[in-house]
Amino acid sequence: QQQVKQSPQSLIVQKGGISIINCAYENTAFDYFPWYQQFPGKGPALLIAIRPDVSEKKEGRFTISFNKSAKQFSLHIMDSQPGDSATYFCAASKGTSYGKLTFGQGTILTVHP
């Protein structure tokens, strides 16, 4: 019940295209869903996060869509750029858990110029 399943494992997109990464969770107590971007050899950087009281959150080219009934959430990267090439992780936590994050396995995104 603590798992977060992320797909696809890898994704190749052309410059200007839309990148979509999906995550699914089982634990309905999760109430905070962040996405992280990680470049090789670096620590993950918080990209965008959502709570279950909203169905969508947009920050620049990045959008989270959240479907509470389906227990799924996704990251959309619009107008994907080569500089977006990185590994993306979804995660989830619940308010009673001291902020402990459960991570998905990551998606390696490659944006071709």
Place this chain on the structure above:
Amino acid sequence: SQTIHQWPATLVQPVGSPLSLECTVEGTSNPNLYWYRQAAGRGLQLLFYSVGIGQISSEVPQNLSASRPQDRQFILSSKKLLLSDSGFYLCACRLGQGLGEQYFGPGTRLTVT
């Protein structure tokens, strides 16, 4: 804003040797602190978390231990390293006690030979 420092950045240690990794946080007080391990560039696993000085919770039984001697200092240790301890170790902090964002440090790459 907070800044997380980790050192060393890279470390190569023989099997059976001790380990001490340090994490310090600037720009905040009384943060929640976390140690994660990332194997093979994918999947972050929570090892320890701390909500205050001297308060350590372990998530996974293993060859490692953690300590928090000061409010903004978090240390990961081992008495005798195993080959399986190799990985990328990440320190993270979360501000406040609510559903605050969690930020990661630059990481320490540990190779056990």
